[in-house]
Amino acid sequence: MLTLNDVTFQYAEGRGIRGASLRVAPGEVVGVVGPNGAGKSTLLGLAAAALLPQQGMVALAMADLSGRTRKYRSDAGVGYRRHVGYLTELAPAYGEMRVEAYLRFRAKLRGERFLRIRRRVLEAMERCGLLGQRRAVIGRLSLGLRRRVALAEALLTLPSVLVLDDPFAGIDAGMRAEFAAMIKDVAARAHVLISGHDPQLLTACCNRFALVERGRLTADRLDAATALARLLPPAEGGGKEA
Numbered sequence: 001m002l003t004l005n006d007v008t009f010q011y012a013e014g015r016g017i018r019g020a021s022l023r024v025a026p027g028e029v030v031g032v033v034g035p036n037g038a039g040k041s042t043l044l045g046l047a048a049a050a051l052l053p054q055q056g057m058v059a060l061a062m063a064d065l066s067g068r069t070r071k072y073r074s075d076a077g078v079g080y081r082r083h084v085g086y087l088t089e090l091a092p093a094y095g096e097m098r099v100e101a102y103l104r105f106r107a108k109l110r111g112e113r114f115l116r117i118r119r120r121v122l123e124a125m126e127r128c129g130l131l132g133q134r135r136a137v138i139g140r141l142s143l144g145l146r147r148r149v150a151l152a153e154a155l156l157t158l159p160s161v162l163v164l165d166d167p168f169a170g171i172d173a174g175m176r177a178e179f180a181a182m183i184k185d186v187a188a189r190a191h192v193l194i195s196g197h198d199p200q201l202l203t204a205c206c207n208r209f210a211l212v213e214r215g216r217l218t219a220d221r222l223d224a225a226t227a228l229a230r231l232l233p234p235a236e237g238g239g240k241e242a
Contacts, residue, residue: 001025002161002191007046007056010215017042019056020217022210026160029183029192030220031202033227034212040195041089041165043212047193048086048163049074060191062160082111085159085190087150089166095139099130099149102138107156124152127182129175143170151179155186162186164194168201180204200228 002024010016017039024030032040045051046058058074060083072080094102103121112120125131128148133141138149147170154162164183168176183192183205196202202209202224209227210220222230 001061002047003057003059003061004043004047005057005059007043007053007058009042009046009051009054015039015042016215017046017212017217018215020046020212021056022217022220024191024193026189026191027187028208029187029194029206031206031209031227032193032195032212033202033209036197038212039215040212043217044163044165044193044195046074047161048084049081050086050088060161078111082157083160085154085157085162087154087164087167089169093138093146093149093153095137097138098135099138099141100125100134102149103152103156106153110157112157120156120158124155127155128152129178144172144175147171148175151182158189160190162190162192164192166196167194168196176201177204203228 004020004022007020008016008018010018015037020043022030032043034040042051046053049058052075060072060080061069062072062083064070072083074080097105100121103124104117107117107120125134128151130145130148130152133145138146141149147167151167154164167179167183171179183194186192187205194202194206206224209222209224211218211222211227211230
């Protein structure tokens with residue numbers, strides 16, 4: 001179980017997230033939605049341990065091979081991060097590197113065993129449709145293909161926690177359906193949090209939705225229809241909450 005318990009992270013100008021609590025079970029895909037600037041990316045950053053909570057706790061409880069439950073905290077060293085795959089909104093990558101070389105490099109940095117690196121990289125490239133670009137220079141790829149590289153990196157170590165910040169950005173309509181199917185496949189063994197600017201794109205892969213408004217997590221068990229009803233009317237009326 002992935003648990004965010006009363007977490008707070010605020011920036012100097014007052015933006016961020018305050019007092020958010022959320023539980024995600026294995027196999028769940030939770031869509032995090034809300035107006036621009038509401039705190040969605042901050043919440044995802046806390047779940048991915050890219051940000052450490054100023055208050056509260058982020059923890060992952062998992063059974064080990066002996067059946068005992070182990071608990072990893074995001075603020076207690078590298079143990080938690082080892083189980084996380086994170087796709088950021090900007091999807092950074094070294095533009096001068098080639099796709100396969102970059103993924104091998106990132107797998108090494110994440111502590112993957114040497115004998116597994118080649119297999120993990122090939123699996124990630126195949127899953128993300130990158131085998132044909134394995135020797136391509138990342139900086140020369142389209143935005144959509146660079147997003148695929150970033151997603152392949154997030155999937156490299158078969159993470160137990162997968163955090164995807166707007167994975168559909170820059171992806172064409174056909175690839176969006178493939179991404180949604182891919183996320184559902186990964187979610188069979190992972191805790192998944194995913195955000196996006198268009199909640200309609202998330203309905204194909206999310207079990208439920210969490211709503212973030214003005215730095216607060218105001219609901220965490222919305223179905224797709226309710227989430228759309230909460231979000232679409234303000235957008236049609238001029239987007240005053242953005």
